[in-house]
Amino acid sequence: xxxxxxxxxxxxxxxxxxxxxxxxxxxxxxxxxxxxxxxxxxxxxxxxxxxxxxxxxxxxxxxxxxxxxxxxxxxxxxxxxxxxxxxxxxxxxxxxxxxxxxxxxxxxxxxxxxxxxxxxxxxxxxxxxxxxxxxxxxxxxxxxxxxxxxxxxxxxxxxxxxxxxxxxxxxxxxxxxxxx
Amino acid sequence: xxxxxxxxxxxxxxxxxxxxxxxxxxxxxxxxxxxxxxxxxxxxxxxxxxxxxxxxxxxxxxxxxxxxxxxxxxxxxxxxxxxxxxxxxxxxxxxxxxxxxxxxxxxxxxxxxxxxxxxxxxxxxxxxxxxxxxxxxxxxxxxxxxxxxxxxxxxxxxxxxxxxxxxxxxxxxxxxxxxxxxxxxxxxxxxxxxxxxxxxxxxxxxxxxxxxxxxxxxxxxxxxxxxxxxxxxxxxxxxxxxxxxxxxxxxxxxxxxxxxxxxxxxxxxxxxxxxxxxxxxxxxxxxxxxxxxxxxxxxxxxxxxxxxxxxxxxxxxxxxxxxxxxxxxxxxxxxxxxxxxxxxxxxxxxxxxxxxxxxxxxxxxxxxxxxxxxxxxxxxxxxxxxx
Ligand code: SF4
Ligand code: SF4
Numbered sequence: 377x378x379x380x381x382x383x384x385x386x387x388x389x390x391x392x393x394x395x396x397x398x399x400x401x402x403x404x405x406x407x408x409x410x411x412x413x414x415x416x417x418x419x420x421x422x423x424x425x426x427x428x429x430x431x432x433x434x435x436x437x438x439x440x441x442x443x444x445x446x447x448x449x450x451x452x453x454x455x456x457x458x459x460x461x462x463x464x465x466x467x468x469x470x471x472x473x474x475x476x477x478x479x480x481x482x483x484x485x486x487x488x489x490x491x492x493x494x495x496x497x498x499x500x501x502x503x504x505x506x507x508x509x510x511x512x513x514x515x516x517x518x519x520x521x522x523x524x525x526x527x528x529x530x531x532x533x534x535x536x537x538x539x540x541x542x543x544x545x546x547x548x549x550x551x552x553x554x555x556x
Numbered sequence: 557x558x559x560x561x562x563x564x565x566x567x568x569x570x571x572x573x574x575x576x577x578x579x580x581x582x583x584x585x586x587x588x589x590x591x592x593x594x595x596x597x598x599x600x601x602x603x604x605x606x607x608x609x610x611x612x613x614x615x616x617x618x619x620x621x622x623x624x625x626x627x628x629x630x631x632x633x634x635x636x637x638x639x640x641x642x643x644x645x646x647x648x649x650x651x652x653x654x655x656x657x658x659x660x661x662x663x664x665x666x667x668x669x670x671x672x673x674x675x676x677x678x679x680x681x682x683x684x685x686x687x688x689x690x691x692x693x694x695x696x697x698x699x700x701x702x703x704x705x706x707x708x709x710x711x712x713x714x715x716x717x718x719x720x721x722x723x724x725x726x727x728x729x730x731x732x733x734x735x736x737x738x739x740x741x742x743x744x745x746x747x748x749x750x751x752x753x754x755x756x757x758x759x760x761x762x763x764x765x766x767x768x769x770x771x772x773x774x775x776x777x778x779x780x781x782x783x784x785x786x787x788x789x790x791x792x793x794x795x796x797x798x799x800x801x802x803x804x805x806x807x808x809x810x811x812x813x814x815x816x817x818x819x820x821x822x823x824x825x826x827x828x829x830x831x832x833x834x835x836x837x838x839x840x841x842x843x844x845x846x847x848x849x850x851x852x853x854x855x856x857x858x859x860x861x862x863x864x865x866x867x868x869x870x871x872x873x874x875x876x877x878x879x880x881x882x883x884x885x886x887x888x889x890x891x892x893x894x895x896x897x898x899x900x901x902x903x904x905x906x907x908x909x910x911x912x913x914x915x916x917x918x919x920x921x922x923x924x925x926x927x928x929x930x931x932x933x934x935x936x937x938x939x940x941x942x943x
Pocket of ligand 2: 451454455456458459460485489491492495496497
């Protein structure tokens with residue numbers, strides 16, 4: 377292994393007075409002083425969120441406005457801190473999306489429990505639950521910190537859908553291929 | 557107006573003058589704490605306190621600039637300090653505990669009496685008359701004497717708090733202040749040796765020092781910082797130590813002493829310590845500017861008299877005593893504010909010395925240096941004035 381011995385010279389007179397060092401330090405700080413500020417004025421200015429950021433978990437709708445969650449409860453089972461509580465419900469047979477059969481009646485995520493692990497997003501077969509950009513949650517009571525279904529859809533909004541799996545299924549059924 | 561003022565009894569005039577000076581100095585000392593926060597923020601790349609605003613003033617155009625500068629934070633801080641509950645820990649010696657902050661403020665503000673802070677054009681005698689509260693012949697000595705009383709407040713605070721950290725802070729403060737006082741006093745002696753030419757009347761007056769820096773000619777117009785750079789340097793270093801500023805803020809060093817001598821203090825009592833510290837800084841910088849940087853004269857080789865003479869040629873209003881006084885005080889204040897800024901700038905640049913380093917620097921470096929400096933200038937001045 378090659379290494380270099382650093383030569384340690386005794387301090388020169390100028391160095392022992394500290395003055396040149398102090399002046400160069402002051403030069404550095406002065407440069408900092410006139411440079412633009414490095415901090416954000418936080419609540420007004422927000423940091424850019426990188427793609428793939430795991431913020432607050434939310435429920436999303438597909439571009440047709442259908443709620444994607446089919447209340448399979450996989451996310452409820454996988455959630456390590458048991459932050460998710462789902463009450464499954466039926467979709468009424470006269471509804472347009474009746475072929476989907478199930479939808480959550482109530483869907484609650486307790487943000488005091490959630491650890492932002494993203495497992496719910498990973499496990500969801502319907503791509504219905506997404507961890508999105510919201511990173512700052514606050515509230516005055518414990519109840520406020522539980523996001524109910526309405527709030528979850530508000531936060532989630534609509535995300536593009538690559539598959540339209542239920543539409544395809546319905547089309548296949550109508551074309552006489554029930555096992556699609 | 558002027559005639560009316562000069563017809564008032566002397567005691568009333570002096571009281572008004574004194575209150576006027578204090579009314580300027582006290583808020584300035586408070587505003588310094590704000591400036592300190594702002595300067596530290598800028599150096600660290602932050603905007604600093606810039607949010608507070610009085611809601612019913614928010615409509616005034618341009619007020620957001622004041623808001624950005626944190627002016628309302630300063631008033632809010634001050635208000636908070638006045639309104640806070642006055643608590644004293646049960647273990648302290650109540651009498652001395654309350655006395656200490658007062659002893660800190662009183663000498664700090666008293667020194668101002670002896671510091672000339674400007675001059676005005678007296679049309680009757682066609683000369684500049686100094687503006688000072690007490691025009692005494694020993695003003696330099698008086699400033700040193702009264703300013704060093706401030707150390708008692710630190711010792712008292714440390715001792716009366718009846719707890720370890722303040723006690724250590726008080727001990728350190730007294731040791732440090734005494735050590736650096738010597739070098740400080742020795743470093744100003746060459747100035748007075750030079751100012752008091754043999755045969756003339758001896759004087760320790762600060763006004764005299766300012767006037768001698770405003771004489772005609774190459775040597776006469778030279779500020780003493782050019783003539784005696786080493787003296788100025790020693791004085792400045794000692795000044796940093798005397799005002800307990802970084803890198804010499806041993807008495808407070810929060811890393812090892814929590815808060816130092818004011819650990820047990822809160823609300824207004826604590827605020828008074830800080831007003832005292834900043835007042836010391838102001839007076840110290842004023843002395844530095846007077847001794848070494850020409851006081852209220854705007855530039856070396858350009859005394860204020862000459863400048864006012866030129867301006868008076870353009871518009872006679874500049875020779876009005878009030879206007880010329882305001883100009884002189886303005887120049888002096890600008891120099892002071894610059895020097896306070898340097899104090900803060902240094903504070904946020906340098907790390908703190910260790911206690912033994914402070915002592916070593918004071919006794920083994922600065923003191924011999926200032927003695928050598930004194931001997932050198934004594935000999936040099938003797939030779940120059942002999943020839
Ligand atoms: S969000 Fe996804 S995993 Fe959770 S219940 Fe709905 S469909 Fe199932
Ligand atoms: S991100 Fe993790 S902890 Fe939060 S709800 Fe989803 S699975 Fe549960």
